[in-house]
Amino acid sequence: MTIVKKIIIIGAGASGVYLSILLKQKLEYQCEIIVLEQNASPLKKLLATGNGRCNLSNKDMSVDYFSTDQKDYVQDIIDQFDMLKQMNELGLYCVYQGNLLYPKSEQALSVKQVMMNCANELGVSFFYNQEVISIEQSKRYLVHTTHQTYQADYVIFAMGSEAGKLSGVNNSRYDILKKLKLDVVKSTPSLVQMTTLPVIKEWKGVRVKGTFSLLENNQCIHKEKGELLFTDYGVSGIAVMQLSAFYQENHQYELSIDFFDDQDVKKLHEYVELRMNKGYNHFYDGLLHNKISTYFARRNLTSTLEIVKLFKDFRLQVTGIRSYETAQVMKGGLSLLEVNHDLQIEKYPHLYAVGEILNVAGLCGGYNLHFAFASAYRVAQAIEREFHAKNK
Structure with missing residues (x-):
């Protein structure tokens, strides 16, 4: 009998929602996916990307356009991800305008609709107004929110940063990491006035x-x-x-x-x-x-x-x-020295981090969204390999 594993993703931003889709597609009935989001709705920051047009990627995708503490990790992650192909598989038709990749509709709303429709059809569970305040390691992970406690076999940090206040105004996301004795690089505004x-x-x-x-x-x-x-x-x-x-x-x-x-x-x-x-x-x-x-x-x-x-x-x-309130991204976050090439936190098995919570910040031009999706793809592949290895 197959044991169903519970996977909790903290954050319903681009990386969190995309990861939930990939895991459900790859593992189907083998896992239950729960996404906890502190806002009242998902993908708020994505809707504002590229002035609402949603610049997803760039033909000139190089680690030179990123600030990070592990350039080789980031280069490998972005190189192994084909945004155009992966978005097409989701049902989102995209086109390049020069070097910049946009949805054909030139609407971030289209990206949100395609992703959420896919996640909901696959049976991903979303719980909103659930601000996570701490993670506790026991036989399973205990994820404590302001409302209740969830148990999980796997936990993925995908809560973004405080940039633009669109991921929520509480800065405790970094406190969660610090309580786990993880190295967090000081966050500072980037892509800002x-x-x-x-x-x-x-x-x-x-x-x-x-x-x-x-x-x-x-x-x-x-x-x-x-x-x-x-x-x-x-x-x-x-x-x-x-x-x-x-x-x-x-x-x-x-x-x-x-x-x-x-x-x-x-x-x-x-x-x-x-x-x-x-x-x-x-x-x-x-x-x-x-x-x-x-x-x-x-x-x-x-x-x-x-x-x-x-x-x-x-x-x-x-x-x-200017401050984080008007910034597009934040430099800093969880040091990549704390994770392996699969973005699993070395000190904690089955604990991963993706997207902007990591110390990876790109320039304007689709770099940050590309990394958000690419890092989710990397983690999905790693978890799928582990599931298949255990079931052999």
Whole structure:
């Protein structure tokens, strides 16, 4: 007689829901799957991904786009997962737009509907408003929530991070790990807005395209070509989000803005010289957004070199990054030194971790969702192998 094993997944985010589907598909009647979620509904963060369009993956999938403490683990996990193929098997039709993979519908809602329909049809049990507060190891694992205690043979941490408050506002997910004497790397916001000095309030709401560089001691730490949005606290936009991933506490940074990244210094110098020789009364009009032109005009610059520097290397002091409440992800989490290649926690048999609860944080561009799904796939394969080995 086959003994049914109980598997509890903590967290109904992308990695947790996908893992529940894979385990039910692979093990069918051999396991009972319970997903505990502290929110009132599943996949809240996924719905906000890619401005609701849900960028699932990227053709340029390299560990170089991730911050982690075990790059070889992460590279192997992301390499072994084919997002396009796996989503197609779920019934989600996806297409590449350049390097970025999206559902054909360009709706994160489609991804949620396909995943939840599949999980429900397979018989996965979801329990909501169940905030897990601790795990206790006995003959079986005891999972204590704010409402009751569950017993399990396997437990998988898939509770994400506090980024964006969309996984729930309680930070106890890290406390659960610490109570188990596990090493947790301090969590800090990533893919988040920056605060600056000065704050040019008259530029609030202005978007500019260009190349933006994070500098420390005049050395470029990282640069991004794209779009920046000026705000009443500093700067935002995809390019800024990417730069924030390279921000470290207790470092002094500047943001360099190249408004004319399509022109090298020499050509721009010639153009500015020509424009000055024509004697325009309103020199900056027609070059930049009106609010930026007005601001620059007040400087009364007369030197071509000064004007070119203003256009190619406009500096703002970076005073910090915003909090987890507006971040897309968090750097830090459970150290990968605590897990093996199958993401099983070394100190605790049948205890696994997937997704953003791990110390793995990618840049914008589908990297974080790819890892969330890929890590779930890795754990599903490991548990399936163990079940089959025991049943031989």
